[in-house]
Amino acid sequence: MGVLAGASEASNAYSAVAGRRIEIVERWDELATLTEAWEELAANCGVAPFSSYYWVNAWRVSYGEKIEPRAIACWRDGILVGLLPLGLMRRPLSNRLSWVPVTSLQLFANDKTPFNQLLVAPAYLDVLDEMLRVAVNGVPQWTVLTLENLRWDAVTAAAVQAGVELGLPIRQRSGSQSTVVDLSHGYDAYLGRCSRNFRHAIRQARRRVEAKAHQMHVDMDGRSRLLQRALEVGSRSWKGYVGTSLAASTEGRSFLTRLHEAFAPRGEMWLLVLEIDGHDVGSLVALRRGSTTYGYVMDFDEAYALLSPGRYLIDRLLEVSGAAGVARVDMLRRTPFIARFSDDTYPLVQVQLYRRTGLAYAVHVAEQRLQPLAEPAWNAIRGARPSRATTTDATTDL
Numbered sequence: 001m002g003v004l005a006g007a008s009e010a011s012n013a014y015s016a017v018a019g020r021r022i023e024i025v026e027r028w029d030e031l032a033t034l035t036e037a038w039e040e041l042a043a044n045c046g047v048a049p050f051s052s053y054y055w056v057n058a059w060r061v062s063y064g065e066k067i068e069p070r071a072i073a074c075w076r077d078g079i080l081v082g083l084l085p086l087g088l089m090r091r092p093l094s095n096r097l098s099w100v101p102v103t104s105l106q107l108f109a110n111d112k113t114p115f116n117q118l119l120v121a122p123a124y125l126d127v128l129d130e131m132l133r134v135a136v137n138g139v140p141q142w143t144v145l146t147l148e149n150l151r152w153d154a155v156t157a158a159a160v161q162a163g164v165e166l167g168l169p170i171r172q173r174s175g176s177q178s179t180v181v182d183l184s185h186g187y188d189a190y191l192g193r194c195s196r197n198f199r200h201a202i203r204q205a206r207r208r209v210e211a212k213a214h215q216m217h218v219d220m221d222g223r224s225r226l227l228q229r230a231l232e233v234g235s236r237s238w239k240g241y242v243g244t245s246l247a248a249s250t251e252g253r254s255f256l257t258r259l260h261e262a263f264a265p266r267g268e269m270w271l272l273v274l275e276i277d278g279h280d281v282g283s284l285v286a287l288r289r290g291s292t293t294y295g296y297v298m299d300f301d302e303a304y305a306l307l308s309p310g311r312y313l314i315d316r317l318l319e320v321s322g323a324a325g326v327a328r329v330d331m332l333r334r335t336p337f338i339a340r341f342s343d344d345t346y347p348l349v350q351v352q353l354y355r356r357t358g359l360a361y362a363v364h365v366a367e368q369r370l371q372p373l374a375e376p377a378w379n380a381i382r383g384a385r386p387s388r389a390t391t392t393d394a395t396t397d398l
Helices: 009-015 028-032 035-045 053-062 122-138 154-165 187-193 196-210 226-236 238-242 250-266 302-307 309-323 358-381
Strands: 020-025 071-076 079-084 086-092 101-107 144-151 169-182 214-219 269-276 279-289 292-300 328-330 344-354 389-393
Touching: 020 122, 028 053, 035 053, 035 079, 053 250, 071 086, 071 122, 079 122, 101 358, 122 154, 144 154, 144 169, 154 169, 154 344, 187 309, 196 302, 196 309, 214 226, 214 309, 226 238, 226 250, 226 269, 226 279, 226 292, 250 269, 250 279, 269 309, 279 302, 279 309, 292 302, 292 309, 302 309, 309 328
Parallel strands: 101 144, 292 328
Antiparallel strands: 020 071, 071 079, 086 101, 144 344, 169 328, 169 344, 169 389, 214 269, 269 279, 279 292
């Protein structure tokens, strides 16, 4: 780790102003030395657990050997005020363009992280443009700089503007949406706002489960041994059978175990396991940070589907969260089933910057030029919904 020397005149000049310096961290062991400063910055930014060092480290130990760290750290008078946890990885340009390989400079843990938030202290948003400049000019290997699954906030908006000002082609695309439940006035007030039909469905799910010999196990501090039971439920779920459950792979089980070790003792990882007739039939893994609970992983045994264990688990998560003083539950996804619980939704965005060379840029240009021709036909096929992608050549006006 060291001050970026010779990468660009701007970064050298910036590093000498007002006690600030920008560094590129290229080794995992050096990144680990930032743990305390990283956590203090995350707390100052008020971000979700997914942007903490412990989340990234759990992912790195379990999955991340294929990515090389190129984290951008900005310091002010010895205090970490900005961190872009970036790394280099070979990957397809997109799922649709899997035949286009790129060297992506991207945020860590993208494939297992529900959403990302860029870590820049609120009083130092002006450093973001220089941090991106250092990433662009100081890491020569990348062909596409990808910031995926970003929550749209002031920092993300500043990052997009900084990307435009770099003079590189930039593409911004809306991604998935997530369901949010408002518990600011408590669980009972939330349920009272729901439709009569939905309240009936909730009560019916409770009656079905509670007519059996059942027990709802809840661990909010890591003292019980529920994690292994939750993993076993995941391995028996339909997602486990098709291999998409975290519990279906050695890496996924390791990831959840390390998350539990890091977050559960602090009361930031909750486990719910539903037992019916002596069998564990459903599980839900949630994380809490501040006044928000995040529903991360839910699994259930398909043999008990008629009892609606998924609806029962979500309902109990909301009830437990309300009792704990949580004001907001983020389900981290939006499906027709989960949307029924929703008070609100929010979108995620993906931002990509391209170098003006290579196959990835050629494909980007081709898509940009063909989009005006193809979009009318595509909109007709999908029911005239508006395009979710916005492509901007940063040399022109937005």
